[in-house]
Amino acid sequence: MREETIVSDEILIQAAFRGDETAAAHLYHRYADLVFRISCRIVLDRVLAKDCAQDVWLKVFRYQKRYQAGSSFRAWISTIAVRSAIDTARKRARRRAAPMEETFLEAPDPHVDSIRNIMDEEKIEAAILAALDRLSALQRAAFILRHFEDQPYAVIAEMLECTEGTVKTHVHRAALALRKRLSPFFQHWEAGSCVKNT
Amino acid sequence: MCKEHLTSEELIELFYKQADGEDFPESSHLQFCEECRLEYDEIGSILRRVKQSPAPALLPDERVEMFDYAWDRSRPHWFQIASWFRKPVWTFGVGVFCGILLTLLSISGALDLVPSAQARPPLQYESHGFTQTISGEFVDSFYPDIENPVIVLERNRDEHNRSHPVLYGTTEGGTIQIVLNL
Numbered sequence: 266m267r268e269e270t271i272v273s274d275e276i277l278i279q280a281a282f283r284g285d286e287t288a289a290a291h292l293y294h295r296y297a298d299l300v301f302r303i304s305c306r307i308v309l310d311r312v313l314a315k316d317c318a319q320d321v322w323l324k325v326f327r328y329q330k331r332y333q334a335g336s337s338f339r340a341w342i343s344t345i346a347v348r349s350a351i352d353t354a355r356k357r358a359r360r361r362a363a364p365m366e367e368t369f370l371e372a373p374d375p376h377v378d379s380i381r382n383i384m385d386e387e388k389i390e391a392a393i394l395a396a397l398d399r400l401s402a403l404q405r406a407a408f409i410l411r412h413f414e415d416q417p418y419a420v421i422a423e424m425l426e427c428t429e430g431t432v433k434t435h436v437h438r439a440a441l442a443l444r445k446r447l448s449p450f451f452q453h454w455e456a457g458s459c460v461k462n463t
Numbered sequence: 464m465c466k467e468h469l470t471s472e473e474l475i476e477l478f479y480k481q482a483d484g485e486d487f488p489e490s491s492h493l494q495f496c497e498e499c500r501l502e503y504d505e506i507g508s509i510l511r512r513v514k515q516s517p518a519p520a521l522l523p524d525e526r527v528e529m530f531d532y533a534w535d536r537s538r539p540h541w542f543q544i545a546s547w548f549r550k551p552v553w554t555f556g557v558g559v560f561c562g563i564l565l566t567l568l569s570i571s572g573a574l575d576l577v578p579s580a581q582a583r584p585p586l587q588y589e590s591h592g593f594t595q596t597i598s599g600e601f602v603d604s605f606y607p608d609i610e611n612p613v614i615v616l617e618r619n620r621d622e623h624n625r626s627h628p629v630l631y632g633t634t635e636g637g638t639i640q641i642v643l644n645l
Contacts, residue, residue, distance in 0.1 A: 294530075301519060301520065315529070318529065323536055325533075327536075390516060433472075437471070437475050443509060444471075450509075
């Protein structure tokens, strides 16, 4: 762990380029979660996201000389991951006739026992996934990078090859769509917090 | 009563600005506009709840498997190198390079592709009855002043009709140069 904080990404990628498997493994373990997280949240299918993340690493190891020394490796690999995930998500959307079912959109009852509440949490999670699934791949990517990865608009714009204004529009539309689809649960959360307080 | 409310976009932007710890001029609006504050609270609740969704993570086995797959596949194997040459641009490039190389070698004389018309075998032996003929480059080297020399060994008969071998040299034109009675 100590070594991971000392050795820079740039040194690791240069060593990996020379065929050093240990350096490549260090680099991989440093960013494996990030790549998978981005892929999974954009693709919304664990199996496809795994294939997508695998392809990202293959591209990184195979085309590592395209990495510009001095630039952020994190930004570079995130860009590859985002673009690959958008492609995969678009292919998935074309193959699939209908988006995720939303039969669970019936708002859960806050005045029930804890086991039921766990089930309600699962319903909410499923509703969030379904709401994210309704977004376009580009909207979802922009929203996920802003909302979950806390990336600034300028960085997201570079990753998605568009303007900051376009990114803001994608994020706003995504947030509004989520609000529209998840607002039935809003009362539940508010009521839940009231119950806890009383 | 507030006349101008914040738009949904502005409220969303305010949420992210506050999350980043940045100042947003419109935030003071929420202090006196209850309608906007309620809407902001609703947007904030939903977005905060969405952010609480558990982050997807790789299982330990999947993590190792993924690295092994990507690393092994990324190494240049000999068959991958060979496959580069199957690409049209490589085939064309290699063809052009070989053509230029052969032309240059041929022009410089380093590569004698066309055999000389004068070229002869090192040693050629022919036999017709009692006559044996030897020619070729080996014989040429012994008689450099004679054009295409031939050494002939044959049996001649003298005035008493006795047979005896004769060794002589001749040119292709038939001019006898050397005669040795053996």
